[in-house]
Amino acid sequence: MEVEEENISYQHLLASDIDGTLLRDGEATPGLKALKRLIAAHRDNVALVYATGRSFASTIGLVESGILPKPQAIASFVGTEIWMPAWHRSVGYQTAVESDWRPEEILYWAKKVFRLRLQEPEFQSDWKLSFYLDSHAAVFDLRAFLQSKRISARVIYSCGKYLDIIPHQAGKANAVRFLRNTWRVVPQNVLTCGDSGNDIDMLTAPRTCNVAVGNLEGELERLSDQGHFYVAELPYAGGVLEGAAAFDFWPRLDVNPKSQDTSA
Numbered sequence: 587m588e589v590e591e592e593n594i595s596y597q598h599l600l601a602s603d604i605d606g607t608l609l610r611d612g613e614a615t616p617g618l619k620a621l622k623r624l625i626a627a628h629r630d631n632v633a634l635v636y637a638t639g640r641s642f643a644s645t646i647g648l649v650e651s652g653i654l655p656k657p658q659a660i661a662s663f664v665g666t667e668i669w670m671p672a673w674h675r676s677v678g679y680q681t682a683v684e685s686d687w688r689p690e691e692i693l694y695w696a697k698k699v700f701r702l703r704l705q706e707p708e709f710q711s712d713w714k715l716s717f718y719l720d721s722h723a724a725v726f727d728l729r730a731f732l733q734s735k736r737i738s739a740r741v742i743y744s745c746g747k748y749l750d751i752i753p754h755q756a757g758k759a760n761a762v763r764f765l766r767n768t769w770r771v772v773p774q775n776v777l778t779c780g781d782s783g784n785d786i787d788m789l790t791a792p793r794t795c796n797v798a799v800g801n802l803e804g805e806l807e808r809l810s811d812q813g814h815f816y817v818a819e820l821p822y823a824g825g826v827l828e829g830a831a832a833f834d835f836w837p838r839l840d841v842n843p844k845s846q847d848t849s850a
């Protein structure tokens with residue numbers, strides 16, 4: 587699809603992770619209702635993006651069931667894909683992501699040398715290889731090994747159990763940057779929110795406003811004293827609200843002059 591979204595622009599962008607940030611075990615969390623009201627009130631000038639480890643199909647399922655509001659874009663499978671309404675994959679992003687991606691070789695070594703256990707087929711894609719892994723220790727070895735073979739890839743460890751290997755040009759931060767360039771949003775007007783390892787690149791991006799919700803995972807907590815992101819006291823969606831307020835993120839709602847009473 588050649589027609590990308592070049593004519594659309596937004597003032598602000600809210601990029602949020604879903605699981606462990608807005609939802610807990612697939613269910614709404616305290617604060618989500620209030621967040622949905624704010625998102626609805628700012629619909630015209632704040633673009634909403636889900637930056638998630640989930641597939642596009644499972645994300646859109648949450649939207650259709652009404653648990654989450656409809657976003658302006660979905661960066662699914664750990665920012666390896668970007669989907670835009672009326673739901674097509676962004677070709678521009680895909681082209682960037684695909685370059686220098688050698689999944690067959692990665693899979694070969696991951697199994698042969700590291701004996702990694704693959705996640706189920708529905709969690710795999712052409713641009714994301716996902717495994718289960720109990721310990722963080724192997725992550726450093728795997729990164730070093732791939733580097734020694736000159737295989738370019740990003741190795742991401744989340745929640746003490748998930749390991750994703752994705753193209754070097756992919757990831758949540760790259761997806762958010764692509765969208766903010768597309769929509770011409772200045773980084774200071776971008777709020778990113780997350781809870782775990784696959785959010786680290788997004789939450790450590792310079793110049794954007796970044797929030798880790800209060801229930802952040804250990805791999806993120808270890809970075810919490812480096813000043814890249816605000817750590818909310820409140821968990822889940824309440825933490826997103828808290829972080830947004832801390833950064834004074836929500837733009838002032840303009841009073842429409844036409845709707846003002848001019849009879850006086």
Ligand code: GLC
Nearest residue numbers: 639640709716744748750784
């Ligand atoms: C989601 C995905 C899984 C991935 C994990 C961490 O749970 O389903 O494949 O490993 O996020 O990114």
Ligand code: MG
Nearest residue numbers: 603605606781
């Ligand atoms: Mg998460």
